[in-house]
Amino acid sequence: SQTNESLMQRRVAAVPRGVGQIHPIFADHASNSRVVDVEGREFIDFAGGIAVLNTGHLHPKIVKAVEAQLHKLTHTCFQVLAYEPYVELCEKINARVPGDFAKKTLLVTTGSEAVENAVKIARAATGRAGVIAFTGAYHGRTMMTLGLTGKVAPYSAGMGLMPGGIFRALYPCALHGISVDESTASIERIFKNDAEPRDIAAIIIEPVQGEGGFNVAPKEFMVRLRALCDQHGIVLIADEVQTGAGRTGTFFAMEQMGVVADLTTFAKSVGGGFPIAGVCGRAELMDAIAPGGLGGTYAGNPLSCAAALAVLEIFEEERLLERCRHVAAKLTAGLEAIQARHPRIAEVRGLGAMVAIELFEDAEHTRPAAELTAQVVARARDKGLILLSCGTYYNVLRVLVPLTVEDEVLERGLAIIEACFDELS
Ligand code: PMP
Missing domain, CATH: 3.40.640.10 (Type I PLP-dependent aspartate aminotransferase-like (Major domain))
Incomplete structure (x- = not known):
């Protein structure tokens, strides 16, 4: 069967390096806020295909609507x-x-x-x-x-x-x-x-x-x-x-x-x-x-x-705007709790469920921490959470989780972020 490593080798040979890739993973299938890779490992998806999946992976109503159109x-x-x-x-x-x-x-x-x-x-x-x-x-x-x-x-x-x-x-x-x-x-x-x-x-x-x-x-x-x-x-x-x-x-x-x-x-x-x-x-x-x-x-x-x-x-x-405000409150509170114990996080900011934290090398927030940010992204992935970074200085961790995410999955994702910071500090 396929492995991420063998597929990455083919990718490197066939696709130009300019098409970057944040995680060395090949997805096989997905549902709402979870993705399963070609090796059968499940990940929580806090990236949402870069802000594309506010309604989650394969929302049944979208699948049904597209199927109906497909036959016309x-x-x-x-x-x-x-x-x-x-x-x-x-x-x-x-x-x-x-x-x-x-x-x-x-x-x-x-x-x-x-x-x-x-x-x-x-x-x-x-x-x-x-x-x-x-x-x-x-x-x-x-x-x-x-x-x-x-x-x-x-x-x-x-x-x-x-x-x-x-x-x-x-x-x-x-x-x-x-x-x-x-x-x-x-x-x-x-x-x-x-x-x-x-x-x-x-x-x-x-x-x-x-x-x-x-x-x-x-x-x-x-x-x-x-x-x-x-x-x-x-x-x-x-x-x-x-x-x-x-x-x-x-x-x-x-x-x-x-x-x-x-x-x-x-x-x-x-x-x-x-x-x-x-x-x-x-x-x-x-x-x-x-x-x-x-x-x-x-x-x-x-x-x-x-x-x-x-x-x-x-x-x-599904009153998704209301749901958005719920997800926003949970995300913000969860990230603020992590920030309270980790002074290198300068800010929990955003609008609604578009939430991010910005990381610095020092507690005075003068030197942006690109490396720490990359380390959190990699470590979170190893623990089963797909995160994205952003920012002019590559030092911002952003969350674009589906608004349809289950509370329990959202909480598990936040716990992984917290564990990463605890281990890296
Ligand atoms: N504008 C904004 C604000 C974006 O975030 C993006 C994609 N990240 C684009 C434009 C470009 O969209 P696309 O990748 O679909 O061309």
Whole structure:
């Protein structure tokens, strides 16, 4: 039978090293918040395929919806022959995305593609080309989104300069000394030093940074961003690819930010494990691009639409937002209890069930502890828990466990994290 080691050898020979792998494990099958590898070992999944499985692995209602669609049709290309699930999903997303105005939605396949298209739409609607993005941002690995992504190594290192017209502002982060005032000033500085506001099409921001370390944008900052955008006719894009689909306690994180974005990108958990993403926004902006300028062969694939419609139903039927707040409270309390005994944990932070801890070498929290973070990830895996790290300094441990996780599994996961810290200190 197969072993992880033999499969890893084949992987190394057949797949380029640029496709990294956090855990040397090959999954065989999974259910809700548990994954079984090819050697029959079971793991608790606190990674959720990087924020894709808010409804867990193989939710029975998603399986059923996709099976039903599988027997009708799997592909026509929506631009050739349309099908209802695409339209129904857009209607439901239009109703879900915050903003008291007429909306339209474009469906694509990946989060990167959603961000690419949001920028295209903002450019077409404003007749401007510039985009402001933030330090520590992650928006994808395609060329434009790679330019927007605010971390060179490992994402764009060795690939030469990224597309022009992108300006970088400071994401507010109290722990690392970036106040809301400083962050706002960094945008004003761009307007003074680099480009006039009338050349800026959009400002793109993650309401909570995902790969950047689960940094939460203070509400006050979002209010200021909105005011700046209104003042200068700039499109505000909220990248909710990681924060969306209920992770933060509301279906979209912007619901908690006091202001609304003009365009919202979504992906990941909206599809419950099937590839779907999109851009939703003000109808007049969404219509700025002429027929033929948007779309893609597989964009809004029928199977993925069926899965996404099931995800939305599950949120209603199983009251998953309430469940999210329960998981959030348990996670936060559990991690705070660990922090109380381990001073190298500087912060337990996040929004809703998007929770992380940041680790330092010293109790004064001056030197980020990338190595300790990697050690906790490896040790937790050896104890049967799949964790992910993130952060500009590789020193943040994040939890993206399914919101459908059983209490007992959640508690076991937290106990493993605690044991790792006890053993490593
Ligand atoms: N935006 C954000 C906020 C993300 O977290 C990600 C993925 N980590 C992306 C965009 C890119 O999505 P994808 O990997 O589906 O292209």
